[in-house]
Amino acid sequence: MLKIKSEKNNYFVSLNSLVYFLLAYFVVIFSINLFSILLGVVNGFNAQLFYYGYFFSGKEWSNQNIFSVFFFGNSLSLLFAILAERLYKEKRKYASSFKLFYLWVYIISISFFLGNFIVGAFFDFGIGSALIALNIPFIIRLVFAILSVIALLNLGYYSQKHIQISANVYFIKISNDLLPDFFVKQIVIPSLLGIIFIILFKIPYLGMYNYLDLLVLLPIFLFVGGTFIRIKYLHSMKFKRKTNSMKLSIIPIFILIIFILVLKIGLKNGLNF
Helix, strand or coil: CCCCCCHHHHHHHHHHHHHHHHHHHHHHHHHHHHHHHHHHHHCCCEEEEECCEEEEECCCCCHHHHHHHHHHHHHHHHHHHHHHHHHHHHHCCCCCCCHHHHHHHHHHHHHHHHHHHHHHCCCCCCHHHHHHHCCCCHHHHHHHHHHHHHHHHHHHHHCHHHHHHHHHHCCCEECHHHHHHHHHHHHHHHHHHHHHHHHHHHCCCCCCCCCHHHHCCCCHHHHHHHCCCCHHHCCCEECCCCCCCCCCCHHHHHHHHHHHHHHHHHCCCCEEC
């Protein structure tokens, strides 16, 4: 069995996962932004899309418009989560690293969806705006937030097998005593570095939405924390690989760089709808 505690292995496992984290983030968030803009345009608003977010103008908001745009727009993340989790289940047995894209789409999407309820309990933002427009009392919103926290911890716990099987990208087998170390490299470090990258990406417009657009992403760490619940009780797992293989995913890195440049440059001055 190949030990995964060397500096080289830290680098490859975490960097590959970080690349797919960022690709998943940009696909999920910009798809949600575009869908929300579409709903806004259908409701008679003008819209501008920037690399850091979007704005509406042209008419006054009604409670119906707020609910339509911000509830259904952000709820697209739930659909992404369901589809990505099913796709990952189908692809996880294969050794291709691309399946990590589906895994991160699932984790980011469900964390974003439930994170909207957590943040929305206290702030007029995202799904929280829709709940406030419906005059949902704070105590009910708080219950939704608590249930969302519990749900994220449990979803993380029940996704342990998803993450464990992702070790087949690199190893013939992995023992239960190495799993905490692998989980740190595969999901904890990429999550931390990914959030830091997103913060840097949004500069100089980081506080444009009072940092709430970042706050809805932080519940991802509840999901990640849930993956460590009773992790020591997971069984060792052997894969169909014939040899251990530690490779850097070059093509996804180039795709990510192009994606970032297109968004940062192409949407710097906004795209009108």
